[in-house]
Amino acid sequence: MTQGISILMYHQVGPFRHLTAPMKAHRSTYCRVDRFADQMAWLHRFDYRVLSMDEVLACVRGERPVPARAVALTFDDGYESFHEHAWPILQRYGFPAMVYLVAGMLGESSSWFARDGRDTPPLMSAARIRQLRREGCDFGAHSMTHVRLAEQSAARMRAEVGDSKARLEDVLGERVQHFCYPYGSHDARTVDAVSAAGYACAATCVRATATPADDPLTLPRKAVSHGDSLLGVLWKLHMKNEAKTPSIRRAAFRPTG
Secondary structure, rough: OOOEEEEEEEEEEEEOOOOOOOOOOHHHHHHEEHHHHHHHHHHHHOOOOOOHHHHHHHHEEEEEEEEOOEEEEHHHHHOOHHHHHHHHHHHHOOOOEEEEEOOHOOOOOOOOHHHHHHOOEEEEOOHHHHHHHOOOEEEOOOOOOOOOOOOOOOOOOOHHHHHHHHHHHHHHHHOOOEEHHHHHOOOOHHHHHHHHHOOOOEEEOOOOOOOOOOOOOOOEEOOOOOOOOOHHHHHHHHHOOOOOOOOOOOOOOOOOO
């Protein structure tokens, strides 16, 4: 593995017995819990360094060295199934995790799935989020209503980005400095809006390792999908380290490494 951080991107974790045929779309929004358990067991057995996103931020800022075999675990949208299926496995190994929440839809269903004719699984409530925070889970913002930010007007974009931060800070009673772009949708305007809202770190869906050469507001991640075997995840960890397209960086950004 190159000297970077593989930030893994998950969505739902669960049994998904109804998903028996190979998936052609939306694969990254499902991960079988048995495979997730195998992935976490592998990281633990072979001494990967699982970082919190605060630690990732410190590494890309050049405030601390990037450890060998560095990995971070992120979960988009904030499904209730995270609490049921993923969190007990993470706790077993003492792994930190970042869950990005759709702040205007806490306790509701993931209604955007309905546009594709899929079931709309429930999202965690504010009470559940506070419970998991007490247990050590980290949370960031994922907009107010899960829209493609780069397609919005400037005013709507600012509201989705800024209001989600304020809403989650009210729920958690602490500063929220991490953001994730829904659908990975971002452009220079979006990144500037995230910066102006006061976030220090933001994650994309660009596939690569994160290094001190990256802008902390456009960090790449590697999606783990429904059909990925353990070997497939290891391939992504060790081989898929270079982005296919250039990452967006703020005009004033200067890399630390």
